[in-house]
Amino acid sequence: xxxxxxxxxxxxxxxxxxxxxxxxxxxxxxxxxxxxxxxxxxxxxxxxxxxxxxxxxxxxxxxxxxxxxxxxxxxxxxxxxxxxxxxxxxxxxxxxxxxxxxxxxxxxxxxxxxxxxxxxxxxxxxxxxxxxxxxxxxxxxxxxxxxxxxxxxxxxxxxxxxxxxxxxxxxxxxxxxxxxxxxxxxxxxxxxxxxxxxxxxxxxxxxxxxxxxxxxxxxxxxxxxxxxxxxxxxxxxxxxxxxxxxxxxxxxxxxxxxxxxxxxxxxxxxxxxxxxxxxxxxxxxxxxxxxxxxxxxxxxxxxxxxxxxxxxxxxxxxxx
Amino acid sequence: xxxxxxxxxxxxxxxxxxxxxxxxxxxxxxxxxxxxxxxxxxxxxxxxxxxxxxxxxxxxxxxxxxxxxxxxxxxxxxxxxxxxxxxxxxxxxxxxxxxxxxxxxxxxxxxxxxxxxxxxxxxxxxxxxxxxxxxxxxxxxxxxxxxxxxxxxxxxxxxxxxxxxxxxxxxxxxxxxxxxxxxxxxxxxxxxxxxxxxxxxxxxxxxxxxxxxxxxxxxxxxxxxxxxxxxxxxxxxxxxxxxxxxxxxxxxxxxxxxxxxxxxxxxxxxxxxxxxxxxxxxxxxxxxxxxxxxxxxxxxxxxxxxxxxxxxxxxxxxxxxxxxxxxxxxxxxxxxxxxxxxxxxxxxxxxxxxxxxxxxxxxxxxxxxxxxxxxxxxxxxxxxxxxxxxxxxxxxxxxxxxxxxxxxxxxxxxxxxxxxxxxxxxxxxxxxxxxxxxxxxxxxxxxxxxxxxxxxxxxxxxxxxxxxxxxxxxxxxxxxxxxxxxxxxxxxxxxxxxxxxxxxxxxxxxxxxxxxxxxxxxxxx
Numbered sequence: 001x002x003x004x005x006x007x008x009x010x011x012x013x014x015x016x017x018x019x020x021x022x023x024x025x026x027x028x029x030x031x032x033x034x035x036x037x038x039x040x041x042x043x044x045x046x047x048x049x050x051x052x053x054x055x056x057x058x059x060x061x062x063x064x065x066x067x068x069x070x071x072x073x074x075x076x077x078x079x080x081x082x083x084x085x086x087x088x089x090x091x092x093x094x095x096x097x098x099x100x101x102x103x104x105x106x107x108x109x110x111x112x113x114x115x116x117x118x119x120x121x122x123x124x125x126x127x128x129x130x131x132x133x134x135x136x137x138x139x140x141x142x143x144x145x146x147x148x149x150x151x152x153x154x155x156x157x158x159x160x161x162x163x164x165x166x167x168x169x170x171x172x173x174x175x176x177x178x179x180x181x182x183x184x185x186x187x188x189x190x191x192x193x194x195x196x197x198x199x200x201x202x203x204x205x206x207x208x209x210x211x212x213x214x215x216x217x218x219x220x221x222x223x224x225x226x227x228x229x230x231x232x233x234x235x236x237x238x239x240x241x242x243x244x245x246x247x248x249x250x251x252x253x254x255x256x257x258x259x260x261x262x263x264x265x266x267x268x269x270x271x272x273x274x275x276x277x278x279x280x281x282x283x284x285x286x287x288x289x290x291x292x293x294x295x296x297x298x299x300x301x302x303x304x305x306x307x308x309x310x311x312x313x314x315x316x317x318x319x320x
Numbered sequence: 321x322x323x324x325x326x327x328x329x330x331x332x333x334x335x336x337x338x339x340x341x342x343x344x345x346x347x348x349x350x351x352x353x354x355x356x357x358x359x360x361x362x363x364x365x366x367x368x369x370x371x372x373x374x375x376x377x378x379x380x381x382x383x384x385x386x387x388x389x390x391x392x393x394x395x396x397x398x399x400x401x402x403x404x405x406x407x408x409x410x411x412x413x414x415x416x417x418x419x420x421x422x423x424x425x426x427x428x429x430x431x432x433x434x435x436x437x438x439x440x441x442x443x444x445x446x447x448x449x450x451x452x453x454x455x456x457x458x459x460x461x462x463x464x465x466x467x468x469x470x471x472x473x474x475x476x477x478x479x480x481x482x483x484x485x486x487x488x489x490x491x492x493x494x495x496x497x498x499x500x501x502x503x504x505x506x507x508x509x510x511x512x513x514x515x516x517x518x519x520x521x522x523x524x525x526x527x528x529x530x531x532x533x534x535x536x537x538x539x540x541x542x543x544x545x546x547x548x549x550x551x552x553x554x555x556x557x558x559x560x561x562x563x564x565x566x567x568x569x570x571x572x573x574x575x576x577x578x579x580x581x582x583x584x585x586x587x588x589x590x591x592x593x594x595x596x597x598x599x600x601x602x603x604x605x606x607x608x609x610x611x612x613x614x615x616x617x618x619x620x621x622x623x624x625x626x627x628x629x630x631x632x633x634x635x636x637x638x639x640x641x642x643x644x645x646x647x648x649x650x651x652x653x654x655x656x657x658x659x660x661x662x663x664x665x666x667x668x669x670x671x672x673x674x675x676x677x678x679x680x681x682x683x684x685x686x687x688x689x690x691x692x693x694x695x696x697x698x699x700x701x702x703x704x705x706x707x708x709x710x711x712x713x714x715x716x717x718x719x720x721x722x723x724x725x726x727x728x729x730x731x732x733x734x735x736x737x738x739x740x741x742x743x744x745x746x747x748x749x750x751x752x753x754x755x756x757x758x759x760x761x762x763x764x765x766x767x768x769x770x771x772x773x774x775x776x777x778x779x780x781x782x783x784x785x786x787x788x789x790x791x792x793x794x795x796x797x798x799x800x801x802x803x804x805x806x807x808x809x810x811x812x813x814x815x816x817x818x819x820x821x822x823x824x825x826x827x828x829x830x831x832x833x834x835x836x837x838x839x840x841x842x843x844x845x
Contacts, residue, residue, distance in 0.1 A: 131670060158788050213745075262687075
């Protein structure tokens with residue numbers, strides 16, 4: 001069985017479509033981040049209290065709301081976990097109570113308060129606290145800083161490695177493509193108003209790695225073909241390289257997508273954000289290595305040529 | 321060629337066995353038990369309490385300079401009674417000595433520049449002196465405060481019987497502590513125990529410092545004295561009973577600091593500081609009781625019995641018959657008597673055990689479904705070579721779990737996700753190689769040449785992709801914490817395993833298939 005045999009698509013000829021597509025998603029995400037849902041940070045970064053309560057019967061949200069109100073808890077938010085009932089029967093009866101954090105001093109105040117409120121004022125059904133997450137403002141700021149550094153350092157680390165293995169422009173194009181993926185994924189989270197937690201950041205770092213993989217596979221082929229097709233134009237080389245690796249790119253992405261999809265469907269509520277980021281990220285990452293990274297190489301070379309500089313893209317260090 | 325191939329196959333089987341041992345160890349009890357002993361589950365899977373504390377180390381620095389200020393004032397009584405020692409800002413470790421008569425200036429300078437105040441930089445001010453604590457001394461004091469807090473908390477957690485607790489420095493390691501208590505559900509109880517103070521006392525030993533073999537014997541010897549019988553001794557497992565005067569000489573709050581040191585003859589000993597008031601009391605007591613014995617009692621257990629060798633005021637030494645390690649342990653204990661500074665909570669997370677169990681179930685289901693789907697697809701798409709890829713995938717998983725068993729790495733929920741991603745990466749390598757072999761075959765190469773070239777070309781790409789992903793895994797490991805770290809660990813191990821299985825193992829299988837084929841026969845790919 002074989003799919004995508006001898007494909008011969010003029011990818012670079014469609015670069016304006018790609019540019020338009022990327023712009024629409026990036027701009028929509030950025031607009032949402034700026035004006036609509038902003039960046040919906042989870043309790044890990046924003047600070048606050050989350051109490052996951054599991055009820056023995058279908059809970060009535062209004063009653064819970066009322067019970068909390070009566071105990072003087074302000075600004076809380078209730079969220080029903082409408083997870084997959086199949087994998088764990090309890091998920092359907094779960095509610096997350098989130099209360100914004102005030103200070104480090106009143107760190108663990110909201111948790112006993114909410115528990116007490118449910119115990120005293122809610123008589124519908126029994127309940128048990130499944131999980132609590134309390135993050136103070138100091139820890140939140142620290143985790144935010146950590147996550148930012150992690151993403152930044154891994155981008156720099158990859159840029160340096162690609163610089164060493166190929167040429168600076170390859171590294172720059174790959175990093176810009178990956179940045180594009182990250183931006184669009186975070187934009188999606190903003191559009192869907194899904195909270196970004198620590199594990200989502202881990203997922204974003206993973207997709208950075210994945211998208212980089214796809215890009216490197218194409219770049220490796222470009223490097224190889226540049227040495228063999230000395231008379232062809234750069235656009236021809238890049239198009240041929242993308243086409244040659246197309247079946248691999250689609251197969252791998254499809255299979256990885258399959259595993260991530262299984263995580264999204266069966267992984268449960270806790271991994272929901274994580275797998276969502278990967279589901280989006282793998283699609284965007286595959287797209288960007290074909291539609292962003294490779295055209296950028298060509299655009300850069302054309303620009304250098306128009307300025308009267310070096311006209312051909314060098315193959316970089318030869319393959320090891 | 322054939323013997324070389326057999327050697328490689330033997331090597332693969334040996335590695336398979338080594339990593340199977342890593343997963344299961346020497347089988348004992350049920351399979352579940354065996355697995356649990358080797359692969360540690362993170363808090364998110366096992367359930368438990370996760371706390372991050374911030375110790376207010378500045379308090380300890382301020383308290384330390386407070387008592388130095390009192391010491392200076394005390395010493396000034398003799399040299400220059402008119403002079404006063406004060407702290408302009410109670411929170412800053414800066415002491416100002418003012419109103420020093422000009423004729424006493426030299427004597428006061430000698431006093432302040434002496435070894436007792438070596439932690440301070442001394443400078444002259446109009447009509448007096450200014451002592452500011454050295455940055456190095458502040459840093460050392462803060463570090464000691466953090467270490468002391470960790471030890472105090474560890475001692476308390478241990479007394480609760482929590483298994484495999486994690487208590488360690490956290491964040492940048494300056495003033496934060498991470499506490500992880502698996503299987504604990506009641507946060508309120510844990511928090512109150514961690515915050516309470518342990519009781520440390522020094523008692524006079526009665527009966528000429530001799531011990532008894534039983535409580536009854538000790539109590540019988542008390543003969544109407546106000547005494548208590550306490551068990552313990554100079555070694556941790558000592559079972560002797562001691563008769564102690566019930567009223568202690570000094571207790572917990574009286575200790576200001578303690579550190580390991582050497583006495584005049586170079587033996588290991590423990591130096592301690594008492595607060596000013598306790599120092600006066602201790603001086604009176606020790607002066608009157610030279611040659612007698614005193615016992616250091618922690619939580620109603622005798623930890624150390626020592627001879628009083630001389631008068632002791634606020635800084636004393638406990639020496640005799642202890643190893644270097646015992647000295648540092650004892651000083652640690654003296655310091656842990658009470659928490660040196662207050663702290664606040666930065667993070668509190670709890671996971672119920674049933675949630676953890678359902679997370680494991682869901683994670684494993686997702687991993688198995690994902691893997692089966694991929695394996696079935698590979699079989700359909702690549703036929704014969706699909707078997708190849710599937711074997712490499714299974715071996716990859718075995719090596720990954722074996723690594724985790726050997727390194728006692730902790731499996732977290734994101735860690736399971738890391739396993740699933742490893743499956744993805746493993747497939748990627750196989751697809752890269754197979755597609756390349758197909759291309760080579762399409763160019764009309766023979767089966768063995770196609771395999772040869774396919775691997776050679778794909779190897780470069782596989783190396784590049786793995787190194788870049790490893791870069792981000794390492795960064796996640798060093799920058800990340802808790803669950804994210806667990807993810808980085810499984811991802812890194814998985815990538816390493818994958819380099820071996822996709823490139824080496826898969827190649828060996830190809831070669832052994834080719835070795836059996838007739839010349840010119842097509843490859844099933």
